Amino acid sequence: xxxxxxLTIILLMAMPLIDFAQSQRECYNTVSFCETERKAGFxxxxxxxxxxxxxxxxxxVQIIVYKNMEYRISVCSPSNPEFLGKFxxxxxxxxxxxxxxxxxxxxxxxYEDENYDPQTVKVPKIQRKRVYETTEEVRYDNADDEMxxxxxxxxxxxxxxxxxxxxPNAEGEDMSSGxxxxxxxxVGLLIEHQPGVISGFSR
Amino acid sequence: MKSLFTNLFLMSxxxxxxxxxxSSDEANSQEAVEVVTEELVxxxxxxxxxxxxxxxxxxxxxxxxxxxxxxxxxxxxxSNSGNYLTKSSKALNFGVFTADLAYATSQGxxxxxxxxxxxxxxLSKDLEIENAIDQIIFERxxxxxxxxxxxxxxxxxxxxxxxxxSYLEENDRQDVLAMIxxxxxxxGLNIILNLEPYxxxxxxxxxxxxxxxxxxxxLIFVSDIENDKLTDLVSDLSVIEEIFNQExxxxxxxxxxxxxVNSTNEDGVMVFGGGNSVSLSNSQFDQLKSTVMDLRTSIxxxx
Numbered sequence: 001x002x003x004x005x006x007l008t009i010i011l012l013m014a015m016p017l018i019d020f021a022q023s024q025r026e027c028y029n030t031v032s033f034c035e036t037e038r039k040a041g042f043x044x045x046x047x048x049x050x051x052x053x054x055x056x057x058x059x060x061v062q063i064i065v066y067k068n069m070e071y072r073i074s075v076c077s078p079s080n081p082e083f084l085g086k087f088x089x090x091x092x093x094x095x096x097x098x099x100x101x102x103x104x105x106x107x108x109x110x111y112e113d114e115n116y117d118p119q120t121v122k123v124p125k126i127q128r129k130r131v132y133e134t135t136e137e138v139r140y141d142n143a144d145d146e147m148x149x150x151x152x153x154x155x156x157x158x159x160x161x162x163x164x165x166x167x168p169n170a171e172g173e174d175m176s177s178g179x180x181x182x183x184x185x186x187v188g189l190l191i192e193h194q195p196g197v198i199s200g201f202s203r
Numbered sequence: 204m205k206s207l208f209t210n211l212f213l214m215s216x217x218x219x220x221x222x223x224x225x226s227s228d229e230a231n232s233q234e235a236v237e238v239v240t241e242e243l244v245x246x247x248x249x250x251x252x253x254x255x256x257x258x259x260x261x262x263x264x265x266x267x268x269x270x271x272x273x274x275x276x277x278x279x280x281x282s283n284s285g286n287y288l289t290k291s292s293k294a295l296n297f298g299v300f301t302a303d304l305a306y307a308t309s310q311g312x313x314x315x316x317x318x319x320x321x322x323x324x325x326l327s328k329d330l331e332i333e334n335a336i337d338q339i340i341f342e343r344x345x346x347x348x349x350x351x352x353x354x355x356x357x358x359x360x361x362x363x364x365x366x367x368x369s370y371l372e373e374n375d376r377q378d379v380l381a382m383i384x385x386x387x388x389x390x391g392l393n394i395i396l397n398l399e400p401y402x403x404x405x406x407x408x409x410x411x412x413x414x415x416x417x418x419x420x421x422l423i424f425v426s427d428i429e430n431d432k433l434t435d436l437v438s439d440l441s442v443i444e445e446i447f448n449q450e451x452x453x454x455x456x457x458x459x460x461x462x463x464v465n466s467t468n469e470d471g472v473m474v475f476g477g478g479n480s481v482s483l484s485n486s487q488f489d490q491l492k493s494t495v496m497d498l499r500t501s502i503x504x505x506x
Contacts, residue, residue: 028369028372028373029369029373032369043260043358043361044361044362044365045257045258045261046255046256046257046258046361046364046365046368047255047256047257049253049255051253054251057251058251059251059252059253060251060252060253061252061253061255062252062253062254062255062420063255063257064255064256064257064413064416064417064420065475066257066261066262066264066265066410066413067265067409067413068265069261069264070472093463093475093478095463095477095478095479096479137463137478139463139465139475140465140473151473152472152473153472153473153474153475154468154472154473154474154475155474155475155476156474156475156476157476157478157480158409158410158413158416158481159416159475159478159479160416160419160420161475193261195264195267
């Protein structure tokens with residue numbers, strides 16, 4: 001009996017992992033169900049991602065966007081149509097900034113006193129140091145754009161961006177157990193690209 | 204996935220560096236600078252982070268605005284496609300040939316695209332991913348080759364790469380996936396390194412410098428997979444990363460950074476501006492050209 005109980009506990013503990021693995025397998029091709037903008041000239045970008053995203057959780061996808069290429073980012077979840085319009089996504093970038101930092105140090109200074117004896121005192125000296133810090137800058141947040149589920153942008157230089165997707169909780173779901181099959185949603189983060197317009201005339 | 208990279212670097216400042224982007228050779232400060240400390244914020248470990256990288260097609264899109272002539276000599280010889288005996292050499296060279304196909308289609312070289320397409324098809328069969336690449340894609344590729352439709356071909360070569368990746372992901376064949384990605388990345392970089400001599404402000408030179416960013420994501424992805432061949436490749440790629448990183452030591456000047464600015468272009472599309480730039484010196488270009496060529500030669504020889 002004890003053995004059965006032990007196995008039950010192990011199984012219960014492992015179930016979220018099994019659930020996640022199964023969900024990942026089921027979700028592998030979700031992005032192919034997202035609505036594309038091929039008619040507008042966009043091509044599916046290989047940096048698109050399909051997966052089992054935990055509801056109520058944020059996943060981050062790091063992508064590279066090339067200079068003068070136009071990108072369209074959209075989110076979809078055919079398995080959970082109730083989420084449409086509720087996905088929150090942000091595009092952020094780590095930016096390294098330099099700043100001059102001034103610190104006061106004390107250095108020895110020697111002088112001769114009235115008896116011509118050398119004396120040493122500490123005098124303040126300002127030392128400037130160049131300091132570099134990396135901070136995250138949010139480039140776009142669809143919460144500021146009426147929760148738009150797609151976004152088109154371009155960049156004036158090649159950069160690494162972080163797309164953060166927040167998957168909402170299904171109403172009435174208890175997320176604490178993690179045992180329910182519905183604790184994961186199949187989500188497709190569709191990224192499309194097309195060469196950017198150089199002159200603005202040919203569009 | 205994985206957390207990434209180092210937490211703290213100590214670097215010394217260097218001025219007057221020649222680079223692809225604008226160099227800063229003016230005296231920045233009247234005051235002596237004793238030590239420069241670069242602090243990078245520690246990145247939090249997050250299992251929900253996925254690292255992606257673009258296809259060779261995106262890399263070659265830059266060539267549409269360039270005067271660099273098509274260079275057939277830098278492609279892998281399609282007759283080599285039958286020489287690859289191991290899974291790793293087949294996967295790596297599948298990546299090589301798909302990058303070559305992307306290059307040939309981007310340049311409208313239909314004759315080369317046709318033979319490269321056959322090499323890709325042959326290796327996809329060997330790697331048992333033939334079914335992944337929809338027969339319709341193969342038929343459309345063939346049809347567009349016959350009709351000399353460059354734009355459609357470029358689009359379809361991207362679809363080929365995408366389909367292969369999706370299929371391998373679905374079937375949990377991460378090792379093959381990673382080798383294809385490495386082969387494609389190396390070939391893409393080798394091609395753009397051999398298009399023209401070093402030129403400080405050229406678009407191609409800037410695109411080479413940009414590969415520092417794609418390499419970072421590639422290394423994170425590949426080093427996460429347990430495979431002896433991939434371990435060797437990671438070691439080779441790390442040498443290339445070191446060459447790219449030399450730039451960082453030389454460009455701690457203010458020209459490599461600017462305020463983050465978003466604007467809107469005449470079509471109403473948001474443009475991300477400002478932020479950090481990457482650049483490449485003549486010395487780095489030469490080192491990269493030699494190192495990448497060696498690794499690429501090893502790959503196409505099936506070693």
